[in-house]
Amino acid sequence: MDSIKTLAELCSLYLPCSGGDDNVKRLLPVIKKYTSNITVTKGGSIIATLGDGNDRALIDAHFDEVSFVVTEIKSSFVKIASPFGADVRVLPASQLVILGKKEVKGVCFCMPPHLLDSARIGKTPLVTDIFVDTGLSERTLKSLVSVGDPVCYARRFEKLSKKRYLANALDDRIGCLLNIMLLERLSSSLPEGKSFDFSFVSEEEAGLRGAKTAGFGKGYSKALVFDVTFASAPKVASHKSKPLGSGAAIGVSPLLSDSLSNELKSTAKKNGIPFTLEVMGGRTGTDADAISVREGGIPTALISVPIRNMHSTAELCDIDDINAAAELAYRFLGGEI
Amino acid sequence: MKLLKRLCTANGISGREENIKSIIKKEISGLCDISEDRFGNLIATVHGKKRDKRVCYFAHTDEVGFIISDYDEQGFARFVNVGGIDAAVLPGKVLCSGRRKGVIGVCPVHLLSASDKETVLKSEDLFIDFGFEDKKQAEKRLPVGSAVYFEPTFYQAGNEIFAKALDDRIGVRIMIDMIKSKPLYDTTFVFTCCEETGTQGAETAAYGLNTDIGVILECTTSAQTPDENGGKAVTLLGGGAVISYRDNGTMYDTELFALATFVAEKNGIKWQTKTLVAGGNDASAVQKTAYGASVAAFSVAARNLHSAISVANKNDYFSVLKLAKAFNDVIGL
Structure with missing residues (x-):
């Protein structure tokens, strides 16, 4: 598998944080390239199963991305709300895509510098003041778009340098890519007596909703969650971020299993895989928070990949970090034979 | 057109x-x-x-556009505006210089205080991230003084031109x-x-x-x-x-x-x-x-x-x- 090509394919999909089965329809064809053993849960998540051993592990990543929702249609414009943590600061003059009956492009209104009054300079606009300009007549627009339709950042996938890529929704298509990389690699060397459920879950950005139910009741002996974390950059506190290219970030938290975190650490050391420790005092802000307390408690580990500009129009990652996370997870899961 | x-x-x-x-x-x-x-x-x-x-x-x-004025040790570019640009339209925008692309970086919203979220940083406090690994690489590939532009866009919808x-x-x-x-x-x-x-x-x-x-x-x-x-x-x-x-x-x-x-x-x-x-x-x-x-x-x-x-x-x-x-x-x- 060409991992960059797969990442580009995953990032090209509009998978907003929304209910309904449109997301599943968009994502399913990509996963079907790698396995046919797939179930879709009631909560709109997808689980790809590998093997039938009794010792089951859950490997989780969320497919949804931060998104907006249409609240009003007025002449050629729509107004939006941002209930899922998308970055409102990046909106002025940004391009969005409304997922109506068809995909409708729009550009967010911004006040030109010529007309800024001093009271507004230096202040982030409220999302309720943002108009998305579609250029279409109100009649056409209303035939294509309804209140409640999801709105995403317009897509992009750019290679910046040998290892670095700029894209939307790397949070958490990187996790989805890791799921697929592992699925492919473990299928040719499946440890005896084990089985793996790779979950691609919905609605993480709305409060870990998909991970609460995906694969519920299957009696997993442990879980591994893939997500992204903050990469270092100017204005980002160095103690709250990991440098790009520093490898896989292993989560350490009271809510995660210490023994699994230690196992990840020793596996990385043993195999010379670059890693950092991401220490959190409680909640991790990932699916791990939901999975670790399910079904009376599932021992859970967390591997994150640092990205810059999280939740904005253009996130940035280093491919070395993704490869380190994939290698570490592979050794960690296969190392139990 | x-x-x-x-x-x-x-x-x-x-x-x-x-x-x-x-x-x-x-x-x-x-x-x-x-x-x-x-x-x-x-x-x-x-x-x-x-x-x-x-x-x-x-x-x-x-x-209107930008000129790279400096790189920090990590290879992040500082820039000056050419023409009147309100800094509010900059965060998260993709820019280009020749065939290179970069983005005006933002601190993730998760890490901002409520008052920081409401504040637009000045242009001089922003940086362009071209994905360079350090200052040396940056200066070699895209020298200080290079012109930087908003990413080219042009499309039509209804009677409107977006460009x-x-x-x-x-x-x-x-x-x-x-x-x-x-x-x-x-x-x-x-x-x-x-x-x-x-x-x-x-x-x-x-x-x-x-x-x-x-x-x-x-x-x-x-x-x-x-x-x-x-x-x-x-x-x-x-x-x-x-x-x-x-x-x-x-x-x-x-x-x-x-x-x-x-x-x-x-x-x-x-x-x-x-x-x-x-x-x-x-x-x-x-x-x-x-x-x-x-x-x-x-x-x-x-x-x-x-x-x-x-x-x-x-x-x-x-x-x-x-x-x-x-x-x-x-x-x-």
């Missing part, structure tokens, strides 16, 4: 407008005398019937059209540089031209939204050619203003004026340079001026084009 797309997606900040000028030269060569002055303005003279007064049309070739640099490639496009359609009388067309940095191009061009009547073709600001269709919108998309009587830089010639509105009415061309005194353009330089000139300005209204994607109405473009041509046939006789 194809030519407008080529003009808008080409890059040229103030002083680095060669790409734009070469597109223009290719389009108009053989149709007029072309010269370039010492400052970098491109001057095209079309010969027709003689008229009493010297009539010059002006549109500027430059756009980078409509200000003022739309004026440039109209002048090319005028040259191609062979004006009746002698006319000089000046493609000015450095408007966004303070109309320096127009100032140096006007010096040697001895202009009697100067007509500026521009893209002007609109703040129109469904909630603001009145005074504070300044101009309306779809409202027709904007004929100026006053802005922050210029008191336009009242006779030319009256004549322009008369020509518009007579030819059934939709027109509007600005409902606020705002903005400014090359007219301020043309009016006051050397022996001075009478000036008029016809503009296409656009939202999101000086940002990554500005928005104009196709019909307004045609209104300005028609008005500019019709006006040229009746002035300076």
Whole structure:
């Protein structure tokens, strides 16, 4: 598998944080390239199963991305709300895509510098003041778009340098890519007596909703969650971020299993895989928070990949970090034979 | 529209407008005398019937953008703005320099305090992330002093055009059209540089031209939204050619203003004026340079001026084009 090509394919999909089965329809064809053993849960998540051993592990990543929702249609414009943590600061003059009956492009209104009054300079606009300009007549627009339709950042996938890529929704298509990389690699060397459920879950950005139910009741002996974390950059506190290219970030938290975190650490050391420790005092802000307390408690580990500009129009990652996370997870899961 | 797309997606900040000028030269060569002055303005003279007064049309070739001013140790670029850009439109925008792309980085919202979330950082506190690994690599691949642009965009939806640099490639496009359609009388067309940095191009061009009547073709600001269709919108998309009587830089010639509105009415061309005194353009330089000139300005209204994607109405473009041509046939006789 060409991992960059797969990442580009995953990032090209509009998978907003929304209910309904449109997301599943968009994502399913990509996963079907790698396995046919797939179930879709009631909560709109997808689980790809590998093997039938009794010792089951859950490997989780969320497919949804931060998104907006249409609240009003007025002449050629729509107004939006941002209930899922998308970055409102990046909106002025940004391009969005409304997922109506068809995909409708729009550009967010911004006040030109010529007309800024001093009271507004230096202040982030409220999302309720943002108009998305579609250029279409109100009649056409209303035939294509309804209140409640999801709105995403317009897509992009750019290679910046040998290892670095700029894209939307790397949070958490990187996790989805890791799921697929592992699925492919473990299928040719499946440890005896084990089985793996790779979950691609919905609605993480709305409060870990998909991970609460995906694969519920299957009696997993442990879980591994893939997500992204903050990469270092100017204005980002160095103690709250990991440098790009520093490898896989292993989560350490009271809510995660210490023994699994230690196992990840020793596996990385043993195999010379670059890693950092991401220490959190409680909640991790990932699916791990939901999975670790399910079904009376599932021992859970967390591997994150640092990205810059999280939740904005253009996130940035280093491919070395993704490869380190994939290698570490592979050794960690296969190392139990 | 194809030519407008080529003009808008080409890059040229103030002083680095060669790409734009070469597109223009290719389009108009053989149709007029072309010269370039010492400052970098491109001057095209079309010969027709003689008229009493010297009539010059002006549109500027430059756009707002950035220049890399420094790299930090990690290879993040600091930059200066070229032209007036509100820092609020910068976070998260993808920029390009040559074939390289970069992004104006943002601290993730998760890590911001409530007051930081509401605050727009100043340009000088922002940085461009080209994905470089350190300062050395950055300086080798994209030296300090390189020009940086908003990512080229151009598409149409309904009657609207969404594009980078409509200000003022739309004026440039109209002048090319005028040259191609062979004006009746002698006319000089000046493609000015450095408007966004303070109309320096127009100032140096006007010096040697001895202009009697100067007509500026521009893209002007609109703040129109469904909630603001009145005074504070300044101009309306779809409202027709904007004929100026006053802005922050210029008191336009009242006779030319009256004549322009008369020509518009007579030819059934939709027109509007600005409902606020705002903005400014090359007219301020043309009016006051050397022996001075009478000036008029016809503009296409656009939202999101000086940002990554500005928005104009196709019909307004045609209104300005028609008005500019019709006006040229009746002035300076």
